[in-house]
Amino acid sequence: MTSALRKLFAAAALALLCLALAGAAYAATTAELIAQGDALYAQRADLAKAKQAAGLYEQALKADPKSEAAAWKLSRTQYWVGMHAPKEQKLAIFQSGVDAAKQAIAINPKSLPGHYWLGVNYGVYGSAKGIMESLSLVDPIKNEMAAVIELDPNYEAGGPYRVLGRLYYKLPGLFGGDNEKAIEYLQTAVKKGPHRYINQIYLAEVYFDEDKGHEANQLLQAVINGPVEPDYGPEDAEWKAQAKKMLERK
Template structure:
């Protein structure tokens, strides 16, 4: 009789565990969906911050969740780009750590490597070019990983990041406008409606006094439309293109 009761209790506990795990998976999916919806509304104040908080909630309960980790990094990347200068360094630092967590969970995650490299770049920009030269090689390494895993990720993302890197870094430390143009021209082909590619390439053209080429790219930005889902970024891109054209 005792053995029968122990068996019944064991079955009950197993069922309880299975049901609790199922419920947790449902909760995680619901939270992920809510955070994703908030991120889609990132153009509205506070939405990306709230998305990052929810991704963090998921990670506290499930540290091995690669998707939540890189999406948190992506959300923080947006937040950093729309924050006061004195807050950028801390926010990009958090994005770096979240992307590192994603890579630890899954070394083959192209999004994780991309957002780490991109966050390194903007973290370095917030620190100042001369103070962040040690990040040049890590950024190249992360983009090399993305190139291997998914070269077109983020609308030509790895070429965009590398092109920007070669443009911003002083020539003494490896900066090279020819390499910048090579990568950014590839990015434009990979993401013809992801207009940050065009803006970055136009900046290099202007630096090389290739004004007609720069003007053509900036006019494409103004003509639109952006890639689907990039409407919040397009507000910034269009404003940047207008400023640049105004100086020509």
């Protein structure tokens, strides 16, 4: 091998090494951004930190557009932020949640959290927009929850059944609303997620609507007295406060 060829091979090897090192640093940066976002999301009771978490997930997704984790975690965080945002900001935030979940599914068509958070964000987007103006989202929500049930019916403590139960309760009867179906789905959600207290709260709402106050009160009392689910402290505090208000009103 000539001296020129040796130099050429050495230069090529050095270039490949630099590319490999750059790739490793690239991956580490994305992982670090997601980890920082996770740490802030754990403190989401402080809305400013939840917004910071969303920003970090967005950065991670820009750094690696193929990061399913960054995409679905952004969608989940935008749901939380949107639920606590002023009315005039909700649509844009929930739309961001929809877009992020769609990206997770584009990355992985069987993305369990992608399908779940897409359906959830569709639901809250529709609620913010107004039921009559968002009827086109009913079938997409059902489709996303069907995908979640096929992948894992227990996901998010009965999450797909919770979403479907809420959907059938909120829909006007003329457009498919059905309290019996709502009760059936929400009872399943409660069985699958006895400490995910939003299940009981949603079911109690339907019971009150059906003049089943005794059953509703029992559910709400269980929410107030029940143990906190690990990693759901911020939600638990809100659910217990909501249950107390519902009991006081009835």
